[in-house]
Amino acid sequence: MRELISFIFSVIRKTPSTDIVQFIYSFGRVLGETFLPLIIFGTALGVSISIEFILALKVIGGEAISSYFITITVLREIGPMIAGSMVVIRSGTRITAEISSMKDRGILISLEVFPVDSFSYIALPRFWAIVFATVVFLPLSILLCFASAYFLVTYAYGVSSGMFWDGVISAGSTRDIFVGFIKCFIIGLSNATFSVFYGWNAKEGAEGLSEAVKKSINKAVVLGIVINYILSVIFF
Numbered sequence: 001m002r003e004l005i006s007f008i009f010s011v012i013r014k015t016p017s018t019d020i021v022q023f024i025y026s027f028g029r030v031l032g033e034t035f036l037p038l039i040i041f042g043t044a045l046g047v048s049i050s051i052e053f054i055l056a057l058k059v060i061g062g063e064a065i066s067s068y069f070i071t072i073t074v075l076r077e078i079g080p081m082i083a084g085s086m087v088v089i090r091s092g093t094r095i096t097a098e099i100s101s102m103k104d105r106g107i108l109i110s111l112e113v114f115p116v117d118s119f120s121y122i123a124l125p126r127f128w129a130i131v132f133a134t135v136v137f138l139p140l141s142i143l144l145c146f147a148s149a150y151f152l153v154t155y156a157y158g159v160s161s162g163m164f165w166d167g168v169i170s171a172g173s174t175r176d177i178f179v180g181f182i183k184c185f186i187i188g189l190s191n192a193t194f195s196v197f198y199g200w201n202a203k204e205g206a207e208g209l210s211e212a213v214k215k216s217i218n219k220a221v222v223l224g225i226v227i228n229y230i231l232s233v234i235f236f
Contacts, residue, residue: 007197010119011127017117018124026129030091031136038086038137042144045082049073050149054157066153067167074145075176076236081228082145083137084187087130088220092195095126096216099199100209123200127192134188138180179235186231187224194220 053066053073099122102108108118146168153159194216202212 003201004193004197007200008193011124011193014117014120014124015128017120018128019121022121022125023128026095026125027132030087030129030133033094034086034090034133034137037090038082038140039144041086042082042141043148045078046074046145046148047152049078049145050152054153065167066157066159067149067164068171070145070149070153071168071171072176074142074149075172075180076232077228078145079138079142080180080183080187081224082141083134083184084191084224084228085221086141087134087137087188088191088195088217088224091133092130092191092220093213093217095130096195096199096202096213097209099123099126099196100202100212103200103202104204104209119200123196127196130192130195131185131188134191135181135184138184142177142180175235179231183228183231187227190223190227191220194223 050066050070053069057066057069099108102122108122150161150164153164154161198212198216202208
């Protein structure tokens, strides 16, 4: 716990000295490698949610209002979780392993020979790349869920396009979107902290790398769910 707190203070203190070029490279890489998995997962989850609401509401003949419940679920809960989980699973684990490998091969120490702060050059660019990628992916996650839900509800179950979008407009609000961005930012901070921290403090060898990745993904996913739940209770 002491090491984690020290790491967080180091992030706060050294963020102004983050290497911008490395940040841009890391940010682009996170976006590139997470984009396709997020499209697949977001589309599949939108379809899954729509089917569950349609089948539940069909019992009372309420298929037409399914978009109302889909909108609330996507904006308040599912959208932030898709963005957060995909970034940490796809890129967070890679960054943990990457930093751990650099440490094991002595790259982090060798950087100190030159007038380069390895924390600002290696850790911080990857840290903030995870945070901002999580936020950037929120609109795409929401769009994918709505698009897949729209085609399923309108074409497979015969709900009119107008009724679908009426439900979306009546259920959604700018406040929901704003809270979603807050959730993504905080979840992104959590994901980045665990991904970079465990890579930075990994033990030597393959076993150390494996242990670092396992700890980072386990704690990031669990805390992400907890954060999402707590913020939902606070705001809604």
